[in-house]
Amino acid sequence: MSQISQLQALDAGTRRREARTVIASSYLGSTIEYYDFLLYATAAAVVFPKVFFTGMDEWVGVVAAYGTFAAGYVARPLGGIIFGHFGDRLGRKNMLIISMLVMGIASTLIGLVPGAAVAGAWGAVMLVFLRVCQGIAVGGEWGGAALMALEHSESGKRGFAASFVNAGAPTGAVLGTLVMGAFAALPNDQFLAWGWRVPFLLSFVLLGVGMFVRLKVTESPIFKAALEQEQAERAKAETAPGTVPGGAPVRREIPLLQVLRRPKTLIFTMLAGAAGFALQVVLATFSVTYAVSKGADRQGVLYAFAAASFVSIAFVIMGGRLSDKLGRRPVMIGGLVLFILYLTPMFQLLSSNNIGLIFVAFAIGLMIHSTLFGPLAAFVSEQFGTTSRYTGASLGYQLATLLGAGFTPGIVAQIFKDSGQNTAAVVWYLAIMSVVSIVFILLTREPKNNDLQTVRS
Numbered sequence: 001m002s003q004i005s006q007l008q009a010l011d012a013g014t015r016r017r018e019a020r021t022v023i024a025s026s027y028l029g030s031t032i033e034y035y036d037f038l039l040y041a042t043a044a045a046v047v048f049p050k051v052f053f054t055g056m057d058e059w060v061g062v063v064a065a066y067g068t069f070a071a072g073y074v075a076r077p078l079g080g081i082i083f084g085h086f087g088d089r090l091g092r093k094n095m096l097i098i099s100m101l102v103m104g105i106a107s108t109l110i111g112l113v114p115g116a117a118v119a120g121a122w123g124a125v126m127l128v129f130l131r132v133c134q135g136i137a138v139g140g141e142w143g144g145a146a147l148m149a150l151e152h153s154e155s156g157k158r159g160f161a162a163s164f165v166n167a168g169a170p171t172g173a174v175l176g177t178l179v180m181g182a183f184a185a186l187p188n189d190q191f192l193a194w195g196w197r198v199p200f201l202l203s204f205v206l207l208g209v210g211m212f213v214r215l216k217v218t219e220s221p222i223f224k225a226a227l228e229q230e231q232a233e234r235a236k237a238e239t240a241p242g243t244v245p246g247g248a249p250v251r252r253e254i255p256l257l258q259v260l261r262r263p264k265t266l267i268f269t270m271l272a273g274a275a276g277f278a279l280q281v282v283l284a285t286f287s288v289t290y291a292v293s294k295g296a297d298r299q300g301v302l303y304a305f306a307a308a309s310f311v312s313i314a315f316v317i318m319g320g321r322l323s324d325k326l327g328r329r330p331v332m333i334g335g336l337v338l339f340i341l342y343l344t345p346m347f348q349l350l351s352s353n354n355i356g357l358i359f360v361a362f363a364i365g366l367m368i369h370s371t372l373f374g375p376l377a378a379f380v381s382e383q384f385g386t387t388s389r390y391t392g393a394s395l396g397y398q399l400a401t402l403l404g405a406g407f408t409p410g411i412v413a414q415i416f417k418d419s420g421q422n423t424a425a426v427v428w429y430l431a432i433m434s435v436v437s438i439v440f441i442l443l444t445r446e447p448k449n450n451d452l453q454t455v456r457s
Helices: 003-009 012-046 058-090 092-110 121-152 158-184 188-195 197-201 203-214 221-238 255-260 263-284 286-293 298-326 328-350 355-381 386-406 408-418 423-443
Strands: none
Touching: 012 058, 012 092, 012 121, 012 158, 012 197, 012 203, 012 263, 012 286, 012 298, 058 092, 058 121, 058 255, 058 386, 058 408, 092 121, 092 197, 092 203, 121 158, 121 355, 121 386, 158 188, 158 197, 158 298, 158 355, 188 197, 197 203, 255 263, 255 386, 263 286, 263 328, 263 355, 263 386, 263 408, 263 423, 286 298, 286 328, 286 355, 286 408, 298 328, 298 355, 328 355, 328 423, 355 386, 386 408, 408 423
């Protein structure tokens, strides 16, 4: 049965209910995954330099901690390839369940890693290994969640639907920062000894909730229809006149090779999205460290970031909805231009040692960033064909995170340290990255009206 026939077999109300269920599942699953993944970012900013990299200069320890943070981003493209391959072969749903399981277990185990005082350098080694597991898991999670939302939604609403997946990132950041902030209220020695571990151990509880929800969703109808059509075409080719009876069956092309055969799409989407992740991760890591280093209360800064992240959730969804009206490219470019203009005032606010002004700095920054982040899930996913979309979207998105976010906290911290703690050098670095992304967004085709059943990478 064709995709059109499948959709006609369901009444409009049933389709809408199913789409809402899938979007809610993608949002919740993404929230849980990013709680785990971004909780590490918070810990890397305020805990790990003092627990795993003791005996170093303060900013050297920060750079080292951000190095372990980068390991997760290095692993994300690998997760995109692995989960993308099987997601394009076997379906989106099963890969989402497995990715969540890997993430939940790895995050729980991070809460059990002994510090340098007990395990020496081996504590940092274990931390890196588990961070790599986190990266592989989130590398597979995003593509599946985005595609499930995208492929269940109607044309003209895809940006809105897919934006809920990216809205899971600030929601997870809020949840993780609030939990970590609550334990940061402990006396400093208790917080560094055991308090920071509890938020990671709570990942096991969230894993149970997420698995329950994930098991309830249905497979993508567009993927099922594409798979049936491909099977029918193979069967027809194998029985065509002139075919040798019992000859070798026609094999499906490996999804990764489908994507790499047309590398321009992959490269352009990667560079188009890179700056958005650089700006996001600087807000979550370096900006927190910077504000605390200027004398602001650690717990207050964490709560200010959590409150600003909460405000930004609605703006992520609004950004996705706006892109359904205006197009993905104009909305994303507008967000980058505004952020370039805002970078210098943002650091001035962060250095104020005033929690209210620090909240304003985070809130404006995240709201501007959301106009870029909201359309990004649809922008990347709509560039690829159905039978390679999981692989293509995951790899493009995760390479963008690696390029834009993986090493940015460490690079920015090093630039800041080498410039005599001058934020102007940091502003220039981020502005240049933003201009590069603007150029590649302009070079990439507008995907808003692409037919997901016929688009080719």
